[in-house]
Amino acid sequence: xxxxxxxxxxxxxxxxxxxxxxxxxxxxxxxxxxxxxxxxxxxxxxxxxxxxxxxxxxxxxxxxxxxxxxxxxxxxxxxxxxxxxxxxxxxxxxxxxxxxxxxxxxxxxxxxxxxxxxxxxxxxxxxxxxxxxxxxxxxxxxxxxxxxxxxxxxxxxxxxxxxxxxxxxxxxxxxxxxxxxxxxxxxxxxxxxxxxxxxxxxxxxxxxxxxxxxxxxxxxxxxxxxxxxxxxxxxxxxxxxxxxxxxxxxxxxxxxxxxxxxxxxxxxxxxxxxxxxxxxxxxxxxxxxxxxxxxxxxxxxxxxxxxxxxxxxxxxxxxxxxxxxxxxxxxxxxxxxxxxxxxxxxxxxxxxxxxxxxxxxxxxxxxxxxxxxxxxxxxxxxxxxxxxxxxxxxxxxxxxxxxxxxxxxxxxxxxxxxxxxxxxxxxxxxxxxxxxxxxxxxxxxxxxxxxxxxxxxxxxxxxxxxxxxxxxxxxxxxxxxxxxxxxxxxxxxxxxxxxxxxxxxxxxxxxxxxxxxxxxxxxxxxxxxxxxxxxxxxxxxxxxxxxxxxxxxxxxxxxxxxxxxxxxxxxxxxx
Numbered sequence: 001x002x003x004x005x006x007x008x009x010x011x012x013x014x015x016x017x018x019x020x021x022x023x024x025x026x027x028x029x030x031x032x033x034x035x036x037x038x039x040x041x042x043x044x045x046x047x048x049x050x051x052x053x054x055x056x057x058x059x060x061x062x063x064x065x066x067x068x069x070x071x072x073x074x075x076x077x078x079x080x081x082x083x084x085x086x087x088x089x090x091x092x093x094x095x096x097x098x099x100x101x102x103x104x105x106x107x108x109x110x111x112x113x114x115x116x117x118x119x120x121x122x123x124x125x126x127x128x129x130x131x132x133x134x135x136x137x138x139x140x141x142x143x144x145x146x147x148x149x150x151x152x153x154x155x156x157x158x159x160x161x162x163x164x165x166x167x168x169x170x171x172x173x174x175x176x177x178x179x180x181x182x183x184x185x186x187x188x189x190x191x192x193x194x195x196x197x198x199x200x201x202x203x204x205x206x207x208x209x210x211x212x213x214x215x216x217x218x219x220x221x222x223x224x225x226x227x228x229x230x231x232x233x234x235x236x237x238x239x240x241x242x243x244x245x246x247x248x249x250x251x252x253x254x255x256x257x258x259x260x261x262x263x264x265x266x267x268x269x270x271x272x273x274x275x276x277x278x279x280x281x282x283x284x285x286x287x288x289x290x291x292x293x294x295x296x297x298x299x300x301x302x303x304x305x306x307x308x309x310x311x312x313x314x315x316x317x318x319x320x321x322x323x324x325x326x327x328x329x330x331x332x333x334x335x336x337x338x339x340x341x342x343x344x345x346x347x348x349x350x351x352x353x354x355x356x357x358x359x360x361x362x363x364x365x366x367x368x369x370x371x372x373x374x375x376x377x378x379x380x381x382x383x384x385x386x387x388x389x390x391x392x393x394x395x396x397x398x399x400x401x402x403x404x405x406x407x408x409x410x411x412x413x414x415x416x417x418x419x420x421x422x423x424x425x426x427x428x429x430x431x432x433x434x435x436x437x438x439x440x441x442x443x444x445x446x447x448x449x450x451x452x453x454x455x456x457x458x459x460x461x462x463x464x465x466x467x468x469x470x471x472x473x474x475x476x477x478x479x480x481x482x483x484x485x486x487x488x489x490x491x492x493x494x495x496x497x498x499x500x501x502x503x504x505x506x507x508x509x510x511x512x513x514x515x516x517x518x519x520x521x522x523x524x525x526x527x528x529x530x531x532x533x534x535x536x537x538x539x540x541x542x543x544x545x546x547x548x549x550x551x552x553x554x555x556x557x558x559x560x561x562x563x564x565x566x567x568x569x570x571x572x573x574x575x
Contacts, residue, residue, distance in 0.1 A: 016056045024060035031055050032357045033067030039078040042317040042330045054337040057356035081109025081338030082294040083319040085251045086232050090117035090513045091282035097371050100139040102519045105361045106293040107340035107350050114179035116146035120467050121511045123159025135372040138355045144179035152554050156563045157467035158438035163200040170204040176323045177207035184212040188222045198227045237266045249322050254297045255281040268306045277319040285523035299348040308345040382511050386488045387440040393477035398446050403566035403575045405559045407451030409541040412550050416558050420448045425475040434552050435470040436563040447566040455537030457498030458483040462512035465553040496532040504529030
């Protein structure tokens with residue numbers, strides 16, 4: 001198909017615009033009218049009443065209208081579609097199409113994703129894969145480009161992304177800016193290679209999101225002065241207010257790994273709420289199925305006493321303003337016809353979801369939609385990301401003491417528990433290893449782990465933040481090798497092994513991060529694997545796989561493990 005000419009595009013858009021005006025003026029019938037609507041007006045901060053008319057996928061007016069299709073919403077409340085201000089789609093462990101099927105029933109119509117998980121595996125190809133896999137989906141997937149791949153120079157990821165590698169992506173119509181700037185020491189220390197990423201994003205007139213827990217005083221000033229406009233790493237109100245007072249927008253996070261909503265409720269008042277948005281950051285399958293998505297944040301906020309209209313605005317309008325998505329986040333003429341229909345603020349049951357005026361969820365099921373095509377090269381590349389030799393028990397042997405990483409229940413931080421030179425499951429001293437899997441370097445970092453609880457067997461996963469090498473923990477080296485080999489054979493995923501037998505597994509064949517299967521099936525496999533891990537002794541105070549996945553992230557104190565060994569994060573040196 002030939003490229004549309006400029007004149008052709010103008011004429012096509014002119015025809016649509018003329019019809020929009022005709023329908024708005026009441027001279028033509030609308031495509032859709034929500035009759036007798038009570039809707040949240042985000043501009044006047046009140047519930048308004050009237051018909052809502054839709055033409056060409058846009059809201060054209062509120063008042064009295066007739067339409068080709070009319071839906072009576074008497075007794076219900078109509079809200080703008082919800083926006084997740086920051087999420088990693090890969091964290092759902094399913095393909096983008098399955099993620100969309102999962103969040104549409106919860107009223108989400110737009111998400112802002114940071115594809116840094118897959119970018120750590122596939123580099124720029126990973127970004128392109130996600131752009132193609134999300135094209136034309138009934139949830140609008142917008143992108144922030146990964147800023148820190150790898151997370152630190154001490155990581156061994158599948159790629160290194162400098163500003164030149166990602167620069168061309170800024171021209172893509174669904175790219176909004178530069179994602180969470182985790183390397184805040186590099187910003188504060190004026191590292192030219194870090195600052196140039198910010199300068200490049202600003203040259204394209206894009207947003208830069210932050211990731212800087214507990215920064216204070218001049219360090220915080222320097223971070224924000226560099227051009228970082230938001231932050232989602234706020235675990236208490238004081239931290240958030242300090243950032244907000246200096247002009248940052250605050251993303252209130254309620255995900256699977258981090259729960260900040262309760263602590264940040266003081267922000268959801270007239271004084272601060274205008275600069276707040278909701279985000280999830282990460283959402284595992286069980287959370288999506290059992291709790292929901294952004295609707296959970298809204299429901300919980302209202303239940304805890306937040307004004308419902310404030311909660312709704314934080315869920316849609318504020319994120320739209322921040323990301324300059326000027327045609328969504330409100331029910332008003334000229335805005336996208338993205339609607340959520342609920343029964344009441346009290347129960348907050350979602351009954352219908354519309355995307356661009358098309359009912360995509362009717363209270364029972366998601367309407368079928370076309371799945372985007374992915375370039376065959378990218379598809380093959382995403383399913384061939386393991387380049388690692390067969391492992392044996394001898395690969396995990398160590399002849400000198402190694403650092404013991406102490407896990408803290410309910411926290412991502414760890415403690416320094418000294419050294420060990422052998423496994424002692426009775427005293428909860430387990431061996432842990434990170435195996436480089438991107439370039440067949442044969443690098444294997446070995447250490448010890450305390451607090452995991454495993455008594456027998458081994459657990460391995462290719463979801464290991466942020467470089468996503470294979471991480472394995474075990475009560476013996478034989479099962480460690482068998483579990484890691486099985487992960488490789490599956491082209492990614494989670495494996496629970498005992499005496500050489502598979503006790504549970506989740507296959508994640510897309511870059512070792514996502515499954516081709518449905519969310520429901522992935523969740524069943526995941527819960528079954530968790531049960532298997534618990535049966536082998538893993539502490540029920542932790543998530544067996546999520547907690548393990550963070551043991552390799554060398555930006556969170558105190559000790560972590562990389563492919564080269566145990567690292568003291570604060571000193572940024574191996575021990």
